[in-house]
């Protein structure tokens with residue numbers, strides 16, 4: 001099983017949209033067995049798949065070393081849910097005197113044979129749950145939206161990742177993914193600057209902006225089902241193909 005953390009400490013850059021649609025495409029187009037972990041107390045991925053409840057959530061269970069419930073979804077993706085109670089588990093773990101960084105890695109080791117991919121959707125913050133995800137992951141994908149601060153976001157998270165190398169030496173940055181992309185003169189300048197100056201791989205596919213992305217969240221359907229011909233669906237398909245060509249299992 002390959003574990004991919006979708007992460008950027010900047011909010012609203014398309015992490016959850018990427019996690020959901022990449023997971024769904026790996027199942028529907030590539031016949032992979034996929035576990036999606038919602039590791040964000042906002043619980044957006046859980047809401048999307050209709051598994052958002054008030055009681056202790058699955059990702060909280062992982063931090064507490066108890067068995068999380070794994071839900072099956074109509075999209076064929078299995079999901080471990082999150083909600084605000086993840087913060088309680090996070091605070092409790094932070095206050096404990098036991099080792100704090102390896103709870104998710106220990107849980108995922110037990111799932112190794114059951115899935116081909118585990119995708120972890122993360123919050124825009126370094127919490128204990130985020131550190132656990134980075135210590136459990138093989139790879140990181142960093143979604144960014146082009147603006148003046150996009151590079152700051154890349155630098156902040158890549159610095160954190162480099163600092164965690166002692167705890168997880170296998171962790172590598174699979175690439176930077178441009179999301180919510182719209183063609184404009186400014187964006188072309190920003191993109192070529194990024195491609196020239198970023199020391200990490202920038203995926204050649206750009207996820208195009210499309211109104212269908214937000215609409216799909218109301219219908220709780222992956223883009224491939226809700227609007228397969230939308231620019232965002234087409235480019236997510238292309239991105240997953242590109243990812244698999246380079247790093248697939």
Ligand SMILES: Nc1ncnc2c1ncn2[C@@H]1O[C@H](COP(=O)(O)OP(=O)(O)OP(=O)(O)O)[C@@H](O)[C@H]1O
Nearest residue numbers: 011012013014015016017124180208209210213214
């Ligand atoms: N390609 C796209 N086209 C249009 N809208 C998009 C696209 N990608 C994301 N969005 C919209 O941008 C908003 C933020 O996306 P998303 O929730 O995926 O970001 P996030 O990084 O997970 O945010 P957070 O940091 O709060 O977890 C959402 O309203 C989403 O519908």
Ligand SMILES: [Mg+2]
Nearest residue numbers: 015016040044
């Ligand atoms: Mg999110």
